[in-house]
Amino acid sequence: MYSTLKSTTLFASAGDDDIAAIAPLxxxxxxxxxxxxxxxxxxxxxxxILVEGMVKLVSLRPDGSQITLRTVLSxxxxxxxxAVRADAHYPATAEAMKRSKVIAIRSDEFRLxxxxxxxxxxxxxxxxxxxxxEMQERFQEMVVAPVPRRIARALVRLAAxxxxxxxxxxxxTLPFTRQDLAEIVGTTLYSVSRTIAEWERQGIxxxxxxxxxxTNMELIKSLAQERD
Amino acid sequence: MYSTLKSTTLFASAGDDDIAAIAPLxxxxxxxxxxxxxxxxxxxxxxxILVEGMVKLVSLRPDGSQITLRTVLSxxxxxxxxAVRADAHYPATAEAMKRSKVIAIRSDEFRLxxxxxxxxxxxxxxxxxxxxxEMQERFQEMVVAPVPRRIARALVRLAAxxxxxxxxxxxxTLPFTRQDLAEIVGTTLYSVSRTIAEWERQGIxxxxxxxxxxTNMELIKSLAQERD
DNA sequence: CGTGCGTTTGAGTGACTTCAAATCGTGTGG
DNA sequence: CCACACGATTTGAAGTCACTCAAACGCACG
Numbered sequence: 001m002y003s004t005l006k007s008t009t010l011f012a013s014a015g016d017d018d019i020a021a022i023a024p025l026x027x028x029x030x031x032x033x034x035x036x037x038x039x040x041x042x043x044x045x046x047x048x049i050l051v052e053g054m055v056k057l058v059s060l061r062p063d064g065s066q067i068t069l070r071t072v073l074s075x076x077x078x079x080x081x082x083a084v085r086a087d088a089h090y091p092a093t094a095e096a097m098k099r100s101k102v103i104a105i106r107s108d109e110f111r112l113x114x115x116x117x118x119x120x121x122x123x124x125x126x127x128x129x130x131x132x133x134e135m136q137e138r139f140q141e142m143v144v145a146p147v148p149r150r151i152a153r154a155l156v157r158l159a160a161x162x163x164x165x166x167x168x169x170x171x172x173t174l175p176f177t178r179q180d181l182a183e184i185v186g187t188t189l190y191s192v193s194r195t196i197a198e199w200e201r202q203g204i205x206x207x208x209x210x211x212x213x214x215t216n217m218e219l220i221k222s223l224a225q226e227r228d
Numbered sequence: 229m230y231s232t233l234k235s236t237t238l239f240a241s242a243g244d245d246d247i248a249a250i251a252p253l254x255x256x257x258x259x260x261x262x263x264x265x266x267x268x269x270x271x272x273x274x275x276x277i278l279v280e281g282m283v284k285l286v287s288l289r290p291d292g293s294q295i296t297l298r299t300v301l302s303x304x305x306x307x308x309x310x311a312v313r314a315d316a317h318y319p320a321t322a323e324a325m326k327r328s329k330v331i332a333i334r335s336d337e338f339r340l341x342x343x344x345x346x347x348x349x350x351x352x353x354x355x356x357x358x359x360x361x362e363m364q365e366r367f368q369e370m371v372v373a374p375v376p377r378r379i380a381r382a383l384v385r386l387a388a389x390x391x392x393x394x395x396x397x398x399x400x401t402l403p404f405t406r407q408d409l410a411e412i413v414g415t416t417l418y419s420v421s422r423t424i425a426e427w428e429r430q431g432i433x434x435x436x437x438x439x440x441x442x443t444n445m446e447l448i449k450s451l452a453q454e455r456d
Numbered sequence: 457c458g459t460g461c462g463t464t465t466g467a468g469t470g471a472c473t474t475c476a477a478a479t480c481g482t483g484t485g486g
Numbered sequence: 487c488c489a490c491a492c493g494a495t496t497t498g499a500a501g502t503c504a505c506t507c508a509a510a511c512g513c514a515c516g
Contacts, residue, residue, distance in 0.1 A: 067367075116245075118342065119345040143295055226290040374504090405461095421464060
Protein backbone atom coordinates (compact mmCIF):
# COMPACT_ATOMS: atom_id res chain seq x y z
CA MET A 1 0.00 0.00 0.00
CA TYR A 2 2.81 2.41 0.87
CA SER A 3 4.55 2.10 -2.47
CA THR A 4 1.24 2.16 -4.33
CA LEU A 5 0.27 5.44 -2.67
CA LYS A 6 3.69 6.91 -3.27
CA SER A 7 3.50 6.21 -6.99
CA THR A 8 0.29 8.20 -7.54
CA THR A 9 0.21 11.75 -8.87
CA LEU A 10 -1.66 12.93 -5.81
CA PHE A 11 1.08 11.87 -3.39
CA ALA A 12 4.12 12.46 -5.57
CA SER A 13 5.19 15.45 -3.47
CA ALA A 14 4.29 13.81 -0.15
CA GLY A 15 6.91 12.72 2.37
CA ASP A 16 7.12 9.28 3.95
CA ASP A 17 5.48 10.64 7.11
CA ASP A 18 2.60 11.99 5.02
CA ILE A 19 2.12 8.61 3.41
CA ALA A 20 2.22 6.97 6.80
CA ALA A 21 -0.55 9.27 7.96
CA ILE A 22 -2.70 8.51 4.89
CA ALA A 23 -2.27 4.76 4.78
CA PRO A 24 -4.63 3.99 7.70
CA LEU A 25 -7.44 5.86 5.91
CA UNK A 26 -6.97 3.98 2.67
CA UNK A 27 -8.27 0.64 1.51
CA UNK A 28 -8.39 -1.28 -1.75
CA UNK A 29 -11.66 -1.93 -3.52
CA UNK A 30 -12.58 -3.81 -6.67
CA UNK A 31 -15.36 -3.07 -9.11
CA UNK A 32 -16.92 -5.08 -11.91
CA UNK A 33 -17.26 -3.62 -15.38
CA UNK A 34 -20.33 -1.41 -15.51
CA UNK A 35 -20.65 -0.91 -11.77
CA UNK A 36 -20.92 2.56 -10.28
CA UNK A 37 -18.32 3.82 -7.81
CA UNK A 38 -20.37 6.84 -6.84
CA UNK A 39 -23.38 8.77 -8.07
CA UNK A 40 -23.94 12.35 -9.06
CA UNK A 41 -25.25 14.61 -6.25
CA UNK A 42 -24.52 12.08 -3.52
CA UNK A 43 -22.42 13.19 -0.56
CA UNK A 44 -18.72 13.00 -1.47
CA UNK A 45 -17.63 10.74 1.35
CA UNK A 46 -14.63 9.11 -0.22
CA UNK A 47 -11.97 10.06 -2.71
CA UNK A 48 -10.58 7.49 -5.12
CA ILE A 49 -7.31 6.69 -6.81
CA LEU A 50 -7.38 4.36 -9.78
CA VAL A 51 -4.84 1.56 -9.45
CA GLU A 52 -5.90 -0.68 -12.29
CA GLY A 53 -8.56 -0.63 -14.97
CA MET A 54 -10.52 2.28 -16.38
CA VAL A 55 -13.17 4.57 -14.97
CA LYS A 56 -15.26 7.26 -16.61
CA LEU A 57 -16.84 10.24 -14.92
CA VAL A 58 -20.14 10.98 -16.60
CA SER A 59 -22.77 13.62 -16.17
CA LEU A 60 -26.30 12.40 -16.72
CA ARG A 61 -28.60 14.84 -18.44
CA PRO A 62 -32.32 15.21 -17.81
CA ASP A 63 -33.10 13.93 -21.32
CA GLY A 64 -31.29 10.66 -20.65
CA SER A 65 -28.18 11.35 -22.69
CA GLN A 66 -24.84 11.51 -20.98
CA ILE A 67 -21.56 13.37 -21.30
CA THR A 68 -18.21 11.99 -20.26
CA LEU A 69 -16.43 14.69 -18.29
CA ARG A 70 -13.28 12.69 -17.79
CA THR A 71 -11.75 9.33 -18.56
CA VAL A 72 -9.47 8.08 -15.78
CA LEU A 73 -6.79 5.70 -16.96
CA SER A 74 -3.52 5.95 -15.12
CA UNK A 75 -2.91 6.29 -11.39
CA UNK A 76 -4.98 9.44 -11.20
CA UNK A 77 -7.22 10.41 -8.32
CA UNK A 78 -10.90 11.17 -8.93
CA UNK A 79 -13.76 12.40 -6.82
CA UNK A 80 -11.11 14.47 -5.09
CA UNK A 81 -13.06 17.72 -5.08
CA UNK A 82 -15.01 16.29 -2.19
CA ALA A 83 -11.92 16.54 -0.03
CA VAL A 84 -12.05 20.32 -0.05
CA ARG A 85 -15.37 21.22 1.49
CA ALA A 86 -17.18 19.31 4.21
CA ASP A 87 -20.63 19.28 2.58
CA ALA A 88 -19.46 18.58 -0.95
CA HIS A 89 -21.40 16.42 -3.39
CA TYR A 90 -20.07 14.50 -6.37
CA PRO A 91 -20.59 16.56 -9.51
CA ALA A 92 -20.69 13.42 -11.67
CA THR A 93 -21.22 9.67 -11.66
CA ALA A 94 -18.23 7.31 -11.76
CA GLU A 95 -18.59 4.10 -13.74
CA ALA A 96 -16.05 1.32 -14.18
CA MET A 97 -15.45 0.68 -17.90
CA LYS A 98 -13.46 -2.45 -17.09
CA ARG A 99 -12.85 -4.52 -14.01
CA SER A 100 -11.03 -1.95 -11.85
CA LYS A 101 -9.07 -1.76 -8.64
CA VAL A 102 -9.00 1.48 -6.68
CA ILE A 103 -7.76 2.93 -3.43
CA ALA A 104 -10.55 4.54 -1.42
CA ILE A 105 -9.84 7.21 1.19
CA ARG A 106 -12.37 8.72 3.57
CA SER A 107 -12.59 12.35 2.52
CA ASP A 108 -13.52 13.84 5.89
CA GLU A 109 -10.42 12.46 7.59
CA PHE A 110 -8.31 13.33 4.59
CA ARG A 111 -9.55 16.90 4.82
CA LEU A 112 -8.29 17.17 8.38
CA UNK A 113 -4.87 15.95 7.32
CA UNK A 114 -4.74 18.65 4.67
CA UNK A 115 -4.63 21.30 7.38
CA UNK A 116 -1.74 19.64 9.18
CA UNK A 117 0.30 18.49 6.20
CA UNK A 118 1.05 21.18 3.64
CA UNK A 119 2.60 18.73 1.18
CA UNK A 120 -0.69 16.91 0.87
CA UNK A 121 -2.48 20.17 0.13
CA UNK A 122 0.26 20.93 -2.38
CA UNK A 123 -0.32 17.61 -4.11
CA UNK A 124 -4.07 18.12 -4.23
CA UNK A 125 -3.65 21.65 -5.60
CA UNK A 126 -1.36 20.29 -8.28
CA UNK A 127 -3.79 17.62 -9.35
CA UNK A 128 -6.77 19.95 -9.45
CA UNK A 129 -4.83 22.65 -11.26
CA UNK A 130 -3.80 20.25 -13.97
CA UNK A 131 -7.43 19.23 -14.32
CA UNK A 132 -8.53 22.85 -14.63
CA UNK A 133 -6.11 23.40 -17.48
CA GLU A 134 -7.35 20.33 -19.29
CA MET A 135 -10.96 21.39 -18.82
CA GLN A 136 -10.23 24.86 -20.18
CA GLU A 137 -8.61 23.37 -23.22
CA ARG A 138 -11.47 20.99 -23.89
CA PHE A 139 -13.94 23.78 -23.24
CA GLN A 140 -12.45 25.82 -26.05
CA GLU A 141 -12.42 22.85 -28.39
CA MET A 142 -16.10 22.25 -27.79
CA VAL A 143 -17.00 25.78 -28.71
CA VAL A 144 -15.08 26.28 -31.91
CA ALA A 145 -13.68 23.03 -33.22
CA PRO A 146 -15.65 20.95 -35.74
CA VAL A 147 -16.49 17.38 -34.80
CA PRO A 148 -13.65 15.62 -36.67
CA ARG A 149 -11.05 17.78 -34.93
CA ARG A 150 -12.65 17.14 -31.56
CA ILE A 151 -12.47 13.42 -32.20
CA ALA A 152 -8.85 13.68 -33.27
CA ARG A 153 -8.00 15.58 -30.10
CA ALA A 154 -9.76 13.02 -27.96
CA LEU A 155 -7.77 10.23 -29.61
CA VAL A 156 -4.49 12.07 -29.08
CA ARG A 157 -5.29 12.75 -25.44
CA LEU A 158 -6.48 9.23 -24.71
CA ALA A 159 -3.53 7.72 -26.55
CA ALA A 160 -1.17 9.81 -24.43
CA UNK A 161 -2.90 8.60 -21.27
CA UNK A 162 -2.66 4.99 -22.38
CA UNK A 163 0.96 5.46 -23.40
CA UNK A 164 1.76 6.38 -19.81
CA UNK A 165 0.93 2.81 -19.01
CA UNK A 166 2.40 1.09 -22.09
CA UNK A 167 5.52 3.16 -22.71
CA UNK A 168 5.23 5.33 -25.83
CA UNK A 169 4.83 3.01 -28.75
CA UNK A 170 3.96 4.10 -32.26
CA UNK A 171 0.68 2.25 -32.52
CA UNK A 172 -1.89 2.68 -29.77
CA THR A 173 -5.10 0.69 -29.43
CA LEU A 174 -7.96 2.33 -27.58
CA PRO A 175 -10.74 0.16 -26.16
CA PHE A 176 -13.65 2.50 -26.81
CA THR A 177 -16.92 2.09 -28.68
CA ARG A 178 -18.15 4.77 -31.09
CA GLN A 179 -20.71 5.61 -28.44
CA ASP A 180 -18.00 6.12 -25.81
CA LEU A 181 -16.15 8.52 -28.06
CA ALA A 182 -19.36 10.35 -28.93
CA GLU A 183 -20.01 10.98 -25.23
CA ILE A 184 -16.46 12.23 -24.78
CA VAL A 185 -16.45 14.76 -27.61
CA GLY A 186 -20.13 15.66 -27.38
CA THR A 187 -21.57 14.35 -30.61
CA THR A 188 -23.52 11.36 -31.91
CA LEU A 189 -22.23 7.86 -32.51
CA TYR A 190 -23.19 8.30 -36.17
CA SER A 191 -20.86 11.23 -36.67
CA VAL A 192 -18.06 9.33 -34.94
CA SER A 193 -18.64 6.30 -37.12
CA ARG A 194 -18.58 8.30 -40.36
CA THR A 195 -15.47 10.23 -39.36
CA ILE A 196 -13.53 7.16 -38.27
CA ALA A 197 -14.61 5.21 -41.34
CA GLU A 198 -13.18 7.98 -43.51
CA TRP A 199 -9.90 7.87 -41.58
CA GLU A 200 -9.76 4.13 -41.95
CA ARG A 201 -10.09 4.51 -45.73
CA GLN A 202 -7.11 6.86 -45.54
CA GLY A 203 -5.11 4.39 -43.49
CA ILE A 204 -4.74 6.67 -40.46
CA UNK A 205 -6.50 4.27 -38.11
CA UNK A 206 -7.73 0.72 -38.11
CA UNK A 207 -10.90 -0.17 -36.28
CA UNK A 208 -12.84 -3.05 -34.90
CA UNK A 209 -15.58 -3.79 -32.48
CA UNK A 210 -15.02 -1.72 -29.31
CA UNK A 211 -11.57 -0.86 -30.60
CA UNK A 212 -9.82 1.96 -32.43
CA UNK A 213 -6.14 1.60 -33.29
CA UNK A 214 -4.18 4.69 -34.22
CA THR A 215 -1.60 3.58 -36.76
CA ASN A 216 -0.41 7.02 -37.86
CA MET A 217 -0.20 9.19 -34.78
CA GLU A 218 1.48 12.08 -36.60
CA LEU A 219 -1.41 12.48 -39.00
CA ILE A 220 -3.98 12.35 -36.24
CA LYS A 221 -2.05 15.00 -34.38
CA SER A 222 -2.05 17.26 -37.41
CA LEU A 223 -5.80 16.78 -37.77
CA ALA A 224 -6.10 17.82 -34.14
CA GLN A 225 -4.38 21.13 -34.86
CA GLU A 226 -6.27 24.31 -35.59
CA ARG A 227 -5.06 24.86 -39.14
CA ASP A 228 -5.87 22.67 -42.09
CA MET B 229 -5.54 46.76 2.79
CA TYR B 230 -6.17 44.38 5.72
CA SER B 231 -9.94 44.67 5.57
CA THR B 232 -9.91 44.57 1.78
CA LEU B 233 -7.97 41.30 1.78
CA LYS B 234 -10.16 39.84 4.49
CA SER B 235 -13.32 40.50 2.47
CA THR B 236 -12.19 38.50 -0.56
CA THR B 237 -13.27 34.92 -1.25
CA LEU B 238 -9.66 33.77 -1.35
CA PHE B 239 -8.93 34.86 2.21
CA ALA B 240 -12.31 34.29 3.80
CA SER B 241 -10.98 31.32 5.80
CA ALA B 242 -7.67 33.00 6.65
CA GLY B 243 -6.78 34.15 10.15
CA ASP B 244 -5.53 37.61 11.06
CA ASP B 245 -1.98 36.29 11.20
CA ASP B 246 -2.36 34.88 7.69
CA ILE B 247 -3.56 38.25 6.42
CA ALA B 248 -0.66 39.94 8.17
CA ALA B 249 1.72 37.63 6.33
CA ILE B 250 0.12 38.32 2.96
CA ALA B 251 -0.24 42.07 3.22
CA PRO B 252 3.46 42.87 2.61
CA LEU B 253 3.30 40.95 -0.68
CA UNK B 254 0.23 42.80 -1.89
CA UNK B 255 -0.17 46.12 -3.64
CA UNK B 256 -2.98 47.99 -5.37
CA UNK B 257 -2.90 48.58 -9.09
CA UNK B 258 -5.19 50.43 -11.47
CA UNK B 259 -5.92 49.62 -15.10
CA UNK B 260 -7.61 51.57 -17.87
CA UNK B 261 -10.44 50.06 -19.87
CA UNK B 262 -9.00 47.82 -22.57
CA UNK B 263 -5.58 47.40 -20.99
CA UNK B 264 -4.13 43.94 -20.42
CA UNK B 265 -3.27 42.73 -16.92
CA UNK B 266 -1.39 39.70 -18.19
CA UNK B 267 -0.95 37.74 -21.39
CA UNK B 268 -1.51 34.13 -22.32
CA UNK B 269 1.61 31.92 -22.03
CA UNK B 270 3.60 34.49 -20.08
CA UNK B 271 5.14 33.45 -16.77
CA UNK B 272 2.52 33.64 -14.03
CA UNK B 273 4.41 35.95 -11.71
CA UNK B 274 1.54 37.58 -9.91
CA UNK B 275 -1.94 36.61 -8.81
CA UNK B 276 -4.73 39.16 -8.83
CA ILE B 277 -7.83 39.95 -6.84
CA LEU B 278 -10.39 42.25 -8.39
CA VAL B 279 -11.39 45.06 -6.05
CA GLU B 280 -13.36 47.25 -8.41
CA GLY B 281 -14.37 47.14 -12.06
CA MET B 282 -14.60 44.20 -14.43
CA VAL B 283 -12.04 41.91 -16.00
CA LYS B 284 -12.40 39.19 -18.60
CA LEU B 285 -10.12 36.22 -19.08
CA VAL B 286 -9.93 35.45 -22.77
CA SER B 287 -8.22 32.80 -24.79
CA LEU B 288 -6.95 33.97 -28.16
CA ARG B 289 -7.26 31.49 -30.96
CA PRO B 290 -4.86 31.07 -33.88
CA ASP B 291 -7.54 32.31 -36.30
CA GLY B 292 -7.88 35.61 -34.44
CA SER B 293 -11.19 34.93 -32.76
CA GLN B 294 -11.39 34.80 -28.99
CA ILE B 295 -13.28 32.98 -26.30
CA THR B 296 -14.06 34.39 -22.88
CA LEU B 297 -13.21 31.74 -20.34
CA ARG B 298 -14.37 33.77 -17.38
CA THR B 299 -15.83 37.13 -16.48
CA VAL B 300 -14.55 38.43 -13.14
CA LEU B 301 -16.94 40.80 -11.43
CA SER B 302 -16.94 40.59 -7.67
CA UNK B 303 -14.00 40.31 -5.28
CA UNK B 304 -12.78 37.14 -6.93
CA UNK B 305 -9.16 36.20 -7.46
CA UNK B 306 -7.87 35.40 -10.94
CA UNK B 307 -4.59 34.23 -12.38
CA UNK B 308 -4.39 32.18 -9.18
CA UNK B 309 -3.39 28.91 -10.83
CA UNK B 310 0.09 30.37 -11.12
CA ALA B 311 0.44 30.18 -7.36
CA VAL B 312 0.53 26.40 -7.43
CA ARG B 313 3.52 25.50 -9.52
CA ALA B 314 6.77 27.41 -9.78
CA ASP B 315 7.05 27.41 -13.56
CA ALA B 316 3.40 28.05 -14.33
CA HIS B 317 2.22 30.18 -17.24
CA TYR B 318 -1.05 32.05 -17.59
CA PRO B 319 -3.51 29.94 -19.58
CA ALA B 320 -5.36 33.06 -20.77
CA THR B 321 -5.11 36.80 -21.27
CA ALA B 322 -6.71 39.18 -18.76
CA GLU B 323 -8.28 42.36 -20.10
CA ALA B 324 -9.94 45.16 -18.14
CA MET B 325 -13.48 45.73 -19.47
CA LYS B 326 -13.80 48.89 -17.39
CA ARG B 327 -11.43 51.01 -15.35
CA SER B 328 -10.45 48.49 -12.67
CA LYS B 329 -8.64 48.35 -9.37
CA VAL B 330 -6.93 45.14 -8.29
CA ILE B 331 -4.71 43.75 -5.60
CA ALA B 332 -1.56 42.17 -7.01
CA ILE B 333 0.38 39.52 -5.06
CA ARG B 334 3.72 38.05 -6.07
CA SER B 335 2.96 34.40 -6.74
CA ASP B 336 6.38 32.93 -5.87
CA GLU B 337 6.32 34.36 -2.35
CA PHE B 338 2.66 33.46 -1.98
CA ARG B 339 3.51 29.90 -2.90
CA LEU B 340 5.99 29.69 -0.06
CA UNK B 341 3.36 30.92 2.38
CA UNK B 342 1.02 28.17 1.22
CA UNK B 343 3.35 25.57 2.69
CA UNK B 344 3.49 27.27 6.07
CA UNK B 345 -0.11 28.38 6.37
CA UNK B 346 -2.71 25.68 5.77
CA UNK B 347 -5.63 28.09 5.88
CA UNK B 348 -4.30 29.89 2.83
CA UNK B 349 -4.03 26.60 0.96
CA UNK B 350 -7.56 25.84 2.13
CA UNK B 351 -8.80 29.14 0.73
CA UNK B 352 -7.06 28.59 -2.59
CA UNK B 353 -8.42 25.06 -2.86
CA UNK B 354 -11.91 26.39 -2.20
CA UNK B 355 -11.66 29.03 -4.88
CA UNK B 356 -10.25 26.68 -7.50
CA UNK B 357 -12.78 23.97 -6.66
CA UNK B 358 -15.66 26.36 -7.15
CA UNK B 359 -14.17 27.33 -10.48
CA UNK B 360 -13.86 23.69 -11.56
CA UNK B 361 -17.53 23.12 -10.85
CA GLU B 362 -18.52 26.18 -12.87
CA MET B 363 -16.33 25.08 -15.76
CA GLN B 364 -17.85 21.60 -15.75
CA GLU B 365 -21.31 23.05 -15.86
CA ARG B 366 -20.49 25.41 -18.72
CA PHE B 367 -18.68 22.60 -20.50
CA GLN B 368 -21.83 20.53 -20.55
CA GLU B 369 -23.91 23.45 -21.76
CA MET B 370 -21.55 24.01 -24.65
CA VAL B 371 -21.89 20.48 -25.84
CA VAL B 372 -25.61 19.93 -25.75
CA ALA B 373 -27.47 23.19 -25.25
CA PRO B 374 -28.68 25.19 -28.26
CA VAL B 375 -27.46 28.75 -28.60
CA PRO B 376 -30.50 30.55 -27.12
CA ARG B 377 -30.29 28.45 -23.97
CA ARG B 378 -26.57 29.11 -23.66
CA ILE B 379 -27.25 32.83 -23.90
CA ALA B 380 -30.00 32.60 -21.30
CA ARG B 381 -27.66 30.76 -18.94
CA ALA B 382 -24.94 33.32 -19.43
CA LEU B 383 -27.39 36.11 -18.58
CA VAL B 384 -28.56 34.31 -15.44
CA ARG B 385 -25.01 33.66 -14.30
CA LEU B 386 -23.80 37.19 -15.02
CA ALA B 387 -26.87 38.70 -13.41
CA ALA B 388 -26.21 36.65 -10.28
CA UNK B 389 -22.62 37.88 -10.18
CA UNK B 390 -23.73 41.49 -10.59
CA UNK B 391 -26.42 41.05 -7.98
CA UNK B 392 -23.71 40.18 -5.47
CA UNK B 393 -22.64 43.77 -5.83
CA UNK B 394 -26.05 45.44 -6.13
CA UNK B 395 -28.17 43.39 -3.74
CA UNK B 396 -30.70 41.19 -5.51
CA UNK B 397 -33.02 43.46 -7.41
CA UNK B 398 -35.63 42.31 -9.89
CA UNK B 399 -34.21 44.13 -12.89
CA UNK B 400 -30.54 43.71 -13.71
CA THR B 401 -28.66 45.68 -16.33
CA LEU B 402 -25.61 44.04 -17.87
CA PRO B 403 -23.01 46.21 -19.60
CA PHE B 404 -22.10 43.81 -22.41
CA THR B 405 -22.06 44.15 -26.16
CA ARG B 406 -23.50 41.42 -28.42
CA GLN B 407 -19.93 40.59 -29.28
CA ASP B 408 -19.01 40.17 -25.59
CA LEU B 409 -21.87 37.74 -25.08
CA ALA B 410 -20.99 35.87 -28.25
CA GLU B 411 -17.47 35.29 -26.94
CA ILE B 412 -18.84 34.09 -23.62
CA VAL B 413 -21.28 31.52 -25.01
CA GLY B 414 -19.22 30.58 -28.04
CA THR B 415 -21.31 31.81 -30.93
CA THR B 416 -21.46 34.76 -33.31
CA LEU B 417 -22.68 38.27 -32.60
CA TYR B 418 -25.33 37.71 -35.26
CA SER B 419 -26.91 34.82 -33.42
CA VAL B 420 -26.85 36.79 -30.18
CA SER B 421 -28.47 39.78 -31.84
CA ARG B 422 -31.28 37.72 -33.36
CA THR B 423 -31.97 35.85 -30.14
CA ILE B 424 -32.03 38.96 -27.98
CA ALA B 425 -34.15 40.85 -30.49
CA GLU B 426 -36.71 38.07 -30.29
CA TRP B 427 -36.70 38.23 -26.48
CA GLU B 428 -37.13 41.99 -26.61
CA ARG B 429 -40.24 41.55 -28.79
CA GLN B 430 -41.55 39.22 -26.08
CA GLY B 431 -40.80 41.77 -23.36
CA ILE B 432 -38.36 39.53 -21.48
CA UNK B 433 -35.45 41.95 -21.85
CA UNK B 434 -34.86 45.49 -22.98
CA UNK B 435 -31.70 46.36 -24.82
CA UNK B 436 -29.56 49.27 -25.87
CA UNK B 437 -26.09 49.99 -27.08
CA UNK B 438 -23.62 48.00 -24.94
CA UNK B 439 -26.45 47.14 -22.58
CA UNK B 440 -28.87 44.32 -21.90
CA UNK B 441 -31.47 44.71 -19.17
CA UNK B 442 -33.24 41.63 -17.89
CA THR B 443 -36.75 42.70 -16.95
CA ASN B 444 -38.26 39.26 -16.41
CA MET B 445 -35.66 37.14 -14.64
CA GLU B 446 -38.07 34.25 -14.06
CA LEU B 447 -38.71 33.78 -17.76
CA ILE B 448 -35.01 33.94 -18.60
CA LYS B 449 -34.36 31.33 -15.95
CA SER B 450 -36.97 29.03 -17.42
CA LEU B 451 -35.40 29.45 -20.86
CA ALA B 452 -32.09 28.47 -19.27
CA GLN B 453 -33.59 25.17 -18.09
CA GLU B 454 -33.23 21.95 -20.02
CA ARG B 455 -36.89 21.39 -20.81
CA ASP B 456 -38.93 23.61 -23.12
C1' DC C 457 -22.88 67.40 -38.33
C1' DG C 458 -20.05 63.82 -39.70
C1' DT C 459 -17.67 59.44 -38.45
C1' DG C 460 -17.31 55.05 -36.41
C1' DC C 461 -18.72 51.40 -33.77
C1' DG C 462 -22.41 48.62 -32.40
C1' DT C 463 -26.37 46.58 -34.11
C1' DT C 464 -29.98 44.71 -37.24
C1' DT C 465 -31.61 41.97 -40.96
C1' DG C 466 -31.61 39.06 -45.18
C1' DA C 467 -30.18 35.25 -48.04
C1' DG C 468 -27.48 31.31 -48.82
C1' DT C 469 -24.85 27.50 -47.26
C1' DG C 470 -22.91 23.76 -44.88
C1' DA C 471 -22.09 20.77 -41.02
C1' DC C 472 -24.19 17.97 -38.03
C1' DT C 473 -28.22 15.62 -36.18
C1' DT C 474 -32.03 12.62 -36.53
C1' DC C 475 -34.41 8.67 -37.91
C1' DA C 476 -34.59 4.31 -40.28
C1' DA C 477 -32.82 0.13 -41.75
C1' DA C 478 -29.36 -3.08 -42.96
C1' DT C 479 -25.08 -5.46 -41.76
C1' DC C 480 -21.43 -7.28 -39.08
C1' DG C 481 -19.15 -9.55 -35.21
C1' DT C 482 -19.17 -11.95 -30.83
C1' DG C 483 -20.54 -14.67 -27.30
C1' DT C 484 -23.82 -18.02 -25.73
C1' DG C 485 -26.88 -21.87 -25.35
C1' DG C 486 -28.49 -25.89 -27.42
C1' DC D 487 -19.74 -27.28 -33.09
C1' DC D 488 -23.31 -24.58 -35.07
C1' DA D 489 -27.06 -21.35 -34.97
C1' DC D 490 -29.14 -17.71 -32.90
C1' DA D 491 -29.51 -13.26 -30.67
C1' DC D 492 -28.00 -9.06 -29.30
C1' DG D 493 -25.03 -5.31 -29.26
C1' DA D 494 -22.00 -2.55 -32.20
C1' DT D 495 -21.45 -0.52 -36.46
C1' DT D 496 -22.49 1.22 -41.07
C1' DT D 497 -24.95 3.76 -44.42
C1' DG D 498 -28.64 6.54 -46.56
C1' DA D 499 -31.86 10.33 -46.74
C1' DA D 500 -34.02 14.28 -44.89
C1' DG D 501 -34.15 18.14 -42.07
C1' DT D 502 -32.47 22.00 -39.22
C1' DC D 503 -29.77 24.96 -36.65
C1' DA D 504 -26.54 28.27 -36.73
C1' DC D 505 -22.70 30.23 -39.34
C1' DT D 506 -21.07 33.24 -43.05
C1' DC D 507 -21.19 37.10 -45.86
C1' DA D 508 -23.18 41.38 -47.23
C1' DA D 509 -25.41 45.55 -46.56
C1' DA D 510 -28.04 48.92 -44.18
C1' DC D 511 -29.18 51.27 -39.99
C1' DG D 512 -28.69 54.21 -35.82
C1' DC D 513 -26.86 55.86 -31.65
C1' DA D 514 -23.08 58.41 -29.40
C1' DC D 515 -19.11 60.87 -29.42
C1' DG D 516 -16.01 64.11 -31.15
